[in-house]
Amino acid sequence: MEHILLTILIWFGLYMIVCLSLNIEYGYAGIPNFGRAFAVLVGAFAVGGVANRVLMFIFGISNGIIEGSASVKSAMNEIMARDPAVAILFLLGTLCIAAILGAVLGAIFILPSARLSEHYLAIALLAISEVSYMVCYYNPDIMGGYYGVSTPDPLLFFQGEQRLLAFSVLTISIAMLLYGIVSKMLNSPFGRLLKAMRENDAVVEACGKDVMLLRVKACAVGSSIAAISGALYVFYTTNVIASSFNRAEWTFYPFLIIILGGLGSTNGVIAASLLFVVARVLLSTYKWELKSALHLPFEAVWLEYIIFGVLMLLVLLFKPEGLLKEKPTMTKPIREMVKRTGKGARKQA
Amino acid sequence: MLVTENLTKLFDGFKALDGVSMKVDANSLTLIAGPNGSGKTTLINTICGFYKADGGHVFLNGEEITNMKPHEIRKRGIARTFQIPHPLKKLTVLENLLVAVAEHPGEKLLRCMRCSSWERAEADAVEKAFELLEFLELDALWDTEAYKLSGGQLKLLEVGRALMSDAKLIIMDEPLTGVNPKLAHCILEKLVELKKRTTFLIVEHRFEIVAAYVDRVFVMVNGRLADEKSEAFREVIRLLCFK
Numbered sequence: 165m166e167h168i169l170l171t172i173l174i175w176f177g178l179y180m181i182v183c184l185s186l187n188i189e190y191g192y193a194g195i196p197n198f199g200r201a202f203a204v205l206v207g208a209f210a211v212g213g214v215a216n217r218v219l220m221f222i223f224g225i226s227n228g229i230i231e232g233s234a235s236v237k238s239a240m241n242e243i244m245a246r247d248p249a250v251a252i253l254f255l256l257g258t259l260c261i262a263a264i265l266g267a268v269l270g271a272i273f274i275l276p277s278a279r280l281s282e283h284y285l286a287i288a289l290l291a292i293s294e295v296s297y298m299v300c301y302y303n304p305d306i307m308g309g310y311y312g313v314s315t316p317d318p319l320l321f322f323q324g325e326q327r328l329l330a331f332s333v334l335t336i337s338i339a340m341l342l343y344g345i346v347s348k349m350l351n352s353p354f355g356r357l358l359k360a361m362r363e364n365d366a367v368v369e370a371c372g373k374d375v376m377l378l379r380v381k382a383c384a385v386g387s388s389i390a391a392i393s394g395a396l397y398v399f400y401t402t403n404v405i406a407s408s409f410n411r412a413e414w415t416f417y418p419f420l421i422i423i424l425g426g427l428g429s430t431n432g433v434i435a436a437s438l439l440f441v442v443a444r445v446l447l448s449t450y451k452w453e454l455k456s457a458l459h460l461p462f463e464a465v466w467l468e469y470i471i472f473g474v475l476m477l478l479v480l481l482f483k484p485e486g487l488l489k490e491k492p493t494m495t496k497p498i499r500e501m502v503k504r505t506g507k508g509a510r511k512q513a
Numbered sequence: 514m515l516v517t518e519n520l521t522k523l524f525d526g527f528k529a530l531d532g533v534s535m536k537v538d539a540n541s542l543t544l545i546a547g548p549n550g551s552g553k554t555t556l557i558n559t560i561c562g563f564y565k566a567d568g569g570h571v572f573l574n575g576e577e578i579t580n581m582k583p584h585e586i587r588k589r590g591i592a593r594t595f596q597i598p599h600p601l602k603k604l605t606v607l608e609n610l611l612v613a614v615a616e617h618p619g620e621k622l623l624r625c626m627r628c629s630s631w632e633r634a635e636a637d638a639v640e641k642a643f644e645l646l647e648f649l650e651l652d653a654l655w656d657t658e659a660y661k662l663s664g665g666q667l668k669l670l671e672v673g674r675a676l677m678s679d680a681k682l683i684i685m686d687e688p689l690t691g692v693n694p695k696l697a698h699c700i701l702e703k704l705v706e707l708k709k710r711t712t713f714l715i716v717e718h719r720f721e722i723v724a725a726y727v728d729r730v731f732v733m734v735n736g737r738l739a740d741e742k743s744e745a746f747r748e749v750i751r752l753l754c755f756k
Contacts (some may be wrong), residue, residue: 232752348626353611353619353635354603360612361600370561370595371678372587372612373620428603433615492656495619496628497636501643 168449170328174400175334175441178393182414183433184346185341185389185420190419191427191490192350193382194285194362199273199293201414202396203387205300205406206269208395210262213307214405215254219316230304233313240316249322255318257337261396263388270387271380278379282341293411301406312405315398335396342389347430349385356493358382359428407486412469417444420476426486435487444468514574514712515560515591515682519624522552522559522736529555531736540571542704542713542726546749547733551718554596556733562586573682581718590681592751594688596716598667600659607655609670610642611635613677616725619659638677645673648703650696665691666740667706672700676707685715701726709750713740 182204189195216229219236227235236410238311240251277288299308307313322330349355361368365375423437448452451464460467461466479486522530529552537543545553547678558564561572578586592613601609611617615637617622619631633737645665646652649669654662659670668691675683689697697719703711705726708724717723730753732739732746 171684283558343627344736347677349622352625352628353614353617353631356608357612357620359604360608363603364561364599366583367595367599367601367674369583370587370593370599371674372584372592372615373750374584385622439739444626490603492608495632495635497632497639499574500636501639504644 166325167328170325170332170447172441172445174328174335174502175227175333175445176438177332177339178397178400179418179421179441180339180434181342181393181396182418182439183195183425183437184342184430185386185393186418186433187422187425187428187430187433188350188358188389189382189386190345191429191433192355192358192362193291193379194282194358195274195379195382195386196282197383198286198411198419199289199291199296199404200418201411202273202293202296202392202411203270204397204408204414205293205297206266206387207262207391207396208398208404208406209300209307209394209408210265210391211258211395211398212313213416214261214265215258215313215314216307218264225332228305228359229313230308230311230498233308233315233469237314244316244318245320251318251321255315258399259392259395262391266391266394267384267388271384273382274383277377278310278383286448290415293415297406297409297411307404310408311401314403317402318399325351331400335400338392338396342392342413343430346389348473350430351409351493353493354358359490359493362428395441399427416476417472419471423476423484424479424486427487428489428490429486432486432488440472444472447471514541515608515714516562516572517556517569518572519569520556520559520562520566520571521556524569528736530559530566530569533733533736533738534569534754535731537712537714538729539712539727540708540710541714541727542701543731544706544715544723544727544753545716545731546718546720546753547739547745551733552736553733554686555736557593558685559588559718576618587678587680592675592678592680592682593684594686596665596670598687600662600667600670600672603658604658605640605656605658605698606646606651606662606670607639609659610645610673610677611638613674614638615678615680642673642677645676649673649700663691665693668692669696669700669705674704680711682711682712683712685713685716685717685718689717689719694722697722720749727753 186200189197210213211270216233216236219240220232223239225235226233273292277285280288303309304311316470319327357373361375361378389452397422421436422433425432425461447468451467517533519531519536520533533556547553562581565580570577573591578589618634624630648653651666651669669681672688675685701711730749732749734745
């Protein structure tokens with residue numbers, strides 16, 4: 165039971181981060197980023213591809229990335245076991261690399277397609293993500309391809325359930341920190357401008373704002389945050405294989421969560437992330453029991469996909485606004501003005 | 514203030530603008546009149562960068578702005594309203610106005626995290642927005658989402674957004690459609706008052722209302738500016754009851 169609870173906490177943290185990022189891009193800025201998995205993959209690449217190579221260079225390991233990563237892992241784990249400061253530095257350093265790489269690649273990949281209208285943009289981003297996924301999966305030189313690579317474990321001080329506990333605390337702490345930053349950013353004139361762009365980019369352009377630049381900024385911030393989640397996931401599993409970053413888990417599910425929570429509603433996204441993760445972990449744990457109890461005519465592994473697919477359709481049909489409705493951007497000066505002038509009660513047109 | 518020289522716009526070979534040359538004086542309220550389909554809105558869209566001109570030039574205070582991007586033109590001082598209201602539907606009435614604030618420091622990605630760097634500008638903008646909403650009789654609806662407004666109220670919102678900007682030139686495309694005559698006169702009086710620091714170029718069909726306020730009239734027919742001696746021009750002048 166404790167294991168399930170900790171697994172829920174870890175996945176809640178990971179999905180909360182990814183969904184916060186997607187909420188900035190799709191919920192606020194109206195950019196249908198069907199390539200969310202790409203940014204998460206970039207985070208994984210930051211650890212498995214970039215950090216591993218840097219450490220191989222430092223340790224003078226000249227093998228290929230697959231063999232080299234194993235040597236790096238044992239060398240780094242030995243050092244980190246002696247000196248916790250190195251472990252913390254390694255953890256924070258790789259998270260920073262992931263965030264920077266995510267921002268840069270997110271901005272670069274939106275650039276050629278940022279002028280496209282919504283549907284074409286969605287398809288272009290999906291295509292970019294899928295191509296990147298396949299290149300990473302079939303080319304072992306990037307980050308091990310279908311063999312994958314090992315990564316050092318900065319939480320190796322903790323064993324068994326303790327490691328899970330430590331990792332869940334770490335993930336939730338980072339998720340909460342990002343929640344605070346994202347909330348502050350979105351509850352500002354910048355957040356209001358992103359929402360305006362989502363509603364009508366011609367108006368925003370007519371108001372003197374560069375819509376192209378805004379889209380690039382939104383994607384850079386979103387991808388940067390999503391990449392942190394990818395890097396954390398790698399630390400959770402201590403290895404990287406591209407197939408772990410498929411579109412169902414890292415694009416479809418985040419879309420389901422933000423639609424369920426309510427587009428543009430940061431608190432809704434958190435509530436939906438928790439609901440989704442609880443349901444998913446329980447489904448994944450008890451799928452065989454469910455199959456035999458319900459006499460399902462298909463393999464239990466498909467149950468999760470079917471249930472979440474149907475859930476997405478039901479939400480879109482019957483509650484498209486999601487669990488929590490988006491709230492207006494109430495900056496401090498607006499709240500003060502409302503208080504001063506007594507314009508409190510919401511009136512209908 | 515605003516000068517166009519032989520401005521031309523083609524749509525699949527059809528000349529929607531056919532060599533339009535006009536001059537709008539600073540601190541004036543200029544009217545563009547003409548029948549439907551005569552090219553008035555195309556002229557606005559081409560001046561504001563929403564359409565690429567196929568020929569000719571546009572100058573603002575001597576600087577060429579032809580075919581610049583809309584946001585670049587806005588930054589140089591031309592604000593506009595749309596003929597068909599373009600509300601930011603899920604944003605509140607107040608938010609719709611605040612988006613129009615030029616160069617808001619809080620809209621910068623890095624500065625938005627430091628509240629102290631933009632709260633003063635935001636407070637000024639909020640104050641101005643509430644004043645405008647009161648003037649446009651929309652203050653009771655400040656926190657209502659724009660999609661809930663009526664057609665006339667949406668027009669007023671368009672006007673409010675234009676007035677929120679500190680533009681040198683405000684171009685309004687049929688701003689009075691659906692607005693009650695009393696409020697329409699109030700808006701025009703406000704424009705006359707603002708003429709001291711802003712220039713207005715408006716397209717409007719409600720001649721009986723605008724007649725008393727405009728300084729100059731251009732008449733468009735078939736993508737061209739009508740000659741002052743032409744029948745079309747005289748007809749508009751007659752309708753405006755000009756002496």
